[in-house]
Amino acid sequence: MTPDKTLTTVAILMPGDMGHGCASQFRQHGLRVVTCLAGRSQRTKSLADKAGLENFSSLGDLVQSVDLILSILPPEHALSQAQDVATAMRATGAYPDYVDCNAISPTTTKQVAASFDGLPARFIDGGIIGLNPVKENGRTRLYVSGQGTSLVRQLDGRGIIVRDLGDEIGRASAMKMIYASSTKGAFTLFAAVAVMAELAGLRDEIFHELEQSQPTTMATIKRMMPRIPLDAKRWIFEMEEIARTYDTLGMTPHFHQGAAAMMQLADQTPLARGTRETAQDDTALADVLQMYVDALRAKPLGQNY
Numbered sequence: 001m002t003p004d005k006t007l008t009t010v011a012i013l014m015p016g017d018m019g020h021g022c023a024s025q026f027r028q029h030g031l032r033v034v035t036c037l038a039g040r041s042q043r044t045k046s047l048a049d050k051a052g053l054e055n056f057s058s059l060g061d062l063v064q065s066v067d068l069i070l071s072i073l074p075p076e077h078a079l080s081q082a083q084d085v086a087t088a089m090r091a092t093g094a095y096p097d098y099v100d101c102n103a104i105s106p107t108t109t110k111q112v113a114a115s116f117d118g119l120p121a122r123f124i125d126g127g128i129i130g131l132n133p134v135k136e137n138g139r140t141r142l143y144v145s146g147q148g149t150s151l152v153r154q155l156d157g158r159g160i161i162v163r164d165l166g167d168e169i170g171r172a173s174a175m176k177m178i179y180a181s182s183t184k185g186a187f188t189l190f191a192a193v194a195v196m197a198e199l200a201g202l203r204d205e206i207f208h209e210l211e212q213s214q215p216t217t218m219a220t221i222k223r224m225m226p227r228i229p230l231d232a233k234r235w236i237f238e239m240e241e242i243a244r245t246y247d248t249l250g251m252t253p254h255f256h257q258g259a260a261a262m263m264q265l266a267d268q269t270p271l272a273r274g275t276r277e278t279a280q281d282d283t284a285l286a287d288v289l290q291m292y293v294d295a296l297r298a299k300p301l302g303q304n305y
Helices: 017-028 042-051 059-063 075-092 106-116 171-199 203-213 215-224 228-248 254-267 285-297
Strands: 009-013 032-036 054-056 068-071 097-100 123-129 141-145 161-164
Touching: 009 017, 017 032, 017 042, 032 059, 054 059, 059 075, 068 075, 075 097, 075 106, 075 228, 097 106, 106 123, 106 171, 106 228, 123 171, 141 171, 171 203, 171 215, 171 228, 171 254, 171 285, 203 215, 228 254, 254 285
Parallel strands: 009 032, 009 068, 032 054, 068 097, 097 123, 141 161
Antiparallel strands: 123 141
């Protein structure tokens, strides 16, 4: 891949909420956007169709037809997907640039990068901050690091903002981990506060105090309590990766291990059966809290959230 190559075709693996939003924006800015939906869920297929992605029947066909691959999927699948793509590259002799955009620690990112050892494909560390680009109106940030980022930087201004953090693999994933530790970590703590208020029989009193003295915290509780379960299943692993990042640099991992436990609790509520597309925002906060409490009381003996 020559540094001055013009980017024309991008693959999104896989087009969930973030991926299909990226695809929609890229297409509006003149790029051909493709995917491979073999073995994917009906939701993913529907989102891909909504965004107008072209579907290839195999990864082998895909890697031969694209300039750049963006890996955007639940982070626990980042390594296996990279291995599948590397296998397809070896089989076809086609080596597009590969950008891992998943919420994984720098340590895991380096394991993903190792999937491409011995191949001429350029691996780029990536981290996405913000909502999907349709919702962000083009202000979603893609941080990248690694050698040879010239191609992915051509996405800048084409529905997202690309910010290069230098040549070192791990810098972009660390950026994502630290940022997400403040956002998801904070609203998970606030969710724990709300559940504790309910358990202690002080919900009305605590919420009244928060409304007066910490209105931003109370607003976060109201907004996020019903929405955390929608993404909790994939955020469990993300919290564990954040904890791993902290631990690697000598900081306590316990904050975000606790956040992962709260995500596990949220994933046990009925709300977790919904998606961002089907979520209803009119459920009373008292009813949402009761769902968390019911899930807590139904936990296996000896298990804490």
